[in-house]
Amino acid sequence: MKIDTLTHSIGEWLRGTGPESDIVMSSRVRLARNVANYPFVSRASEQDRLEVEKMLRDRIATVPVGRALEYIDVGHLQEVDRQLLVERQLISREHAEAQGARGVAIDVMEQVSLMINEEDHLRIQCMHSGLDLLGAWEQIKVVDDQIEKIVPYAFHPRFGYLTACPTNVGTGIRVSVMLHLPGLVITRQIDMVFRSLHKISLAVRGLYGEGSQAMGDFYQISNQTTLGRTEEELVQQVGDVVPVIIDYERRAREFLVRETQQNVHDQVSRAYGILRTAQTISAEETMQLLSRVRMGVLLGFIGDVKIADINALLVRTQPAHLQKLRGVELDTNDRNIERARYLRQYFEEGDAGNRSSVN
Amino acid sequence: MKCQQCDKQAVFHITELEAGAVRELHLCEDHARTYLNQSEGGGGASDDEGKPKAGGLTGALDVGQTADELAILDQRACDHCGITFFEFRNQGRLGCPHDYVQFEKELEPLIANIHGMIEHTGRRPSRGATAGSANAEGAAAAAALPEGTDELTGVICLRREMKEAISREDYEKASEHRDSIKAIEERWIPPLHQDG
Numbered sequence: 001m002k003i004d005t006l007t008h009s010i011g012e013w014l015r016g017t018g019p020e021s022d023i024v025m026s027s028r029v030r031l032a033r034n035v036a037n038y039p040f041v042s043r044a045s046e047q048d049r050l051e052v053e054k055m056l057r058d059r060i061a062t063v064p065v066g067r068a069l070e071y072i073d074v075g076h077l078q079e080v081d082r083q084l085l086v087e088r089q090l091i092s093r094e095h096a097e098a099q100g101a102r103g104v105a106i107d108v109m110e111q112v113s114l115m116i117n118e119e120d121h122l123r124i125q126c127m128h129s130g131l132d133l134l135g136a137w138e139q140i141k142v143v144d145d146q147i148e149k150i151v152p153y154a155f156h157p158r159f160g161y162l163t164a165c166p167t168n169v170g171t172g173i174r175v176s177v178m179l180h181l182p183g184l185v186i187t188r189q190i191d192m193v194f195r196s197l198h199k200i201s202l203a204v205r206g207l208y209g210e211g212s213q214a215m216g217d218f219y220q221i222s223n224q225t226t227l228g229r230t231e232e233e234l235v236q237q238v239g240d241v242v243p244v245i246i247d248y249e250r251r252a253r254e255f256l257v258r259e260t261q262q263n264v265h266d267q268v269s270r271a272y273g274i275l276r277t278a279q280t281i282s283a284e285e286t287m288q289l290l291s292r293v294r295m296g297v298l299l300g301f302i303g304d305v306k307i308a309d310i311n312a313l314l315v316r317t318q319p320a321h322l323q324k325l326r327g328v329e330l331d332t333n334d335r336n337i338e339r340a341r342y343l344r345q346y347f348e349e350g351d352a353g354n355r356s357s358v359n
Numbered sequence: 360m361k362c363q364q365c366d367k368q369a370v371f372h373i374t375e376l377e378a379g380a381v382r383e384l385h386l387c388e389d390h391a392r393t394y395l396n397q398s399e400g401g402g403g404a405s406d407d408e409g410k411p412k413a414g415g416l417t418g419a420l421d422v423g424q425t426a427d428e429l430a431i432l433d434q435r436a437c438d439h440c441g442i443t444f445f446e447f448r449n450q451g452r453l454g455c456p457h458d459y460v461q462f463e464k465e466l467e468p469l470i471a472n473i474h475g476m477i478e479h480t481g482r483r484p485s486r487g488a489t490a491g492s493a494n495a496e497g498a499a500a501a502a503a504l505p506e507g508t509d510e511l512t513g514v515i516c517l518r519r520e521m522k523e524a525i526s527r528e529d530y531e532k533a534s535e536h537r538d539s540i541k542a543i544e545e546r547w548i549p550p551l552h553q554d555g
């Protein structure tokens with residue numbers, strides 16, 4: 001599985017088939033680990049990093065889960081390929097933009113990804129479609145158990161798993177869900193949701209945007225603390241709050257349909273119209289419009305588009321994906337034109353139409 | 360260094376560690392007081408349930424720690440990786456696992472501030488498959504730490520000393536260190552089994 005193959009597939013978690021996937025896009029669990037016999041990444045020399053990378057890469061390859069993973073040397077990738085991995089949520093932006101020896105091991109279903117030499121020596125990530133934190137947690141436990149048998153993790157009896165940044169120490173776990181909340185945004189209740197989550201130590205972040213400004217009404221909720229509670233308690237902390245938010249969002253959507261049906265229908269129809277006919281369109285605008293159309297599909301206003309298609313478009317219209325699909329580097333203006341062309345063709349002919357035009 | 364909000368000398372150096380992000384502030388006494396009062400009074404973080412406030416290191420360090428005491432603390436360095444406390448405060452990142460031992464006392468209040476707790480209650484590595492350490496010390500330690508962790512972390516120091524020996528052209532010493540490192544790693548890290 002090379003990067004080019006990745007471009008044409010759609011990760012398992014985007015299929016939109018998991019539980020509550022009308023609102024919950026994906027559930028993710030991440031564990032931060034370091035080896036005991038090397039300095040943390042930011043203090044490590046390049047030689048250290050090479051040795052850590054080799055040690056982890058070789059050892060991961062020998063464990064059962066590791067044998068199913070493909071290793072990618074991020075340090076030697078072209079920028080557009082690194083970008084693609086970020087867009088796929090397989091590596092973090094920091095990992096793509098850092099210097100020095102680093103890599104990532106990925107499974108073909110794109111559920112499991114192991115980053116080497118990001119902020120910590122090893123960051124294990126499991127992602128599932130829809131609301132499935134327990135499933136992701138069960139899967140990541142297996143990975144962690146297998147690796148720790150042959151890799152000497154840095155661990156302290158009081159502070160737990162040791163991490164480069166004290167904000168991750170202890171369990172080293174980050175539990176998060178990605179939610180689509182257009183109803184709460186349109187009914188202006190999203191700030192209230194933010195504030196109440198913050199009160200119970202959960203962090204909310206807009207995806208695809210700066211800070212808390214979310215593009216496309218996509219938000220990520222995650223735990224803020226990692227020490228003093230067990231992993232199960234932290235998974236539960238996030239897991240317990242999601243159904244409440246889902247409920248709020250569903251009610252907001254019902255309210256919109258009940259009270260302002262003409263308005264909502266008009267909004268999603270206009271969004272759909274622009275996506276199908278624009279000649280040039282930015283990534284930001286695409287995100288906003290796809291979000292509206294996604295809601296429109298779920299509320300039954302748009303009948304001839306599938307959720308899986310919208311999910312795929314959310315990824316394929318991003319800069320690196322567009323360039324890989326087209327097979328050539330494009331600057332912003334050209335990308336905006338290509339994006340519009342891609343969208344027009346997609347809505348006219350479906351996915352097949354675009355595939356045939358790619359060499 | 361000047362205060363970030365006026366022309367006076369900065370005497371408070373605050374590192375804000377929010378989940379995943381680091382912010383450094385350098386403030387004079389007056390602006391620091393204003394800032395700290397702000398983050399305790401308002402903001403989104405609730406002050407109930409004993410949850411720590413969003414203050415930085417200044418709030419977390421012992422009462423009565425002056426800029427002078429902080430300056431002394433800043434000079435202290437980890438004897439394994441060499442990072443100074445000052446470097447840690449500036450970057451928000453520690454240098455090696457041993458820092459948690461070397462700076463345990465200073466990190467405690469900071470960690471309490473961030474997480475509201477200081478004792479790990481979750482999973483532990485079960486790795487005990489390595490050759491057992493026969494002495495009594497080892498047995499007690501094994502209950503708390505995977506065997507050999509301390510020695511393995513000590514390799515960080517040995518590696519640094521080996522590098523220094525090489526740059527001094529003391530190749531004999533460097534060779535000694537390299538052999539020690541190899542011995543420790545072979546002792547405590549399970550061998551790699553290749554398939555087939």
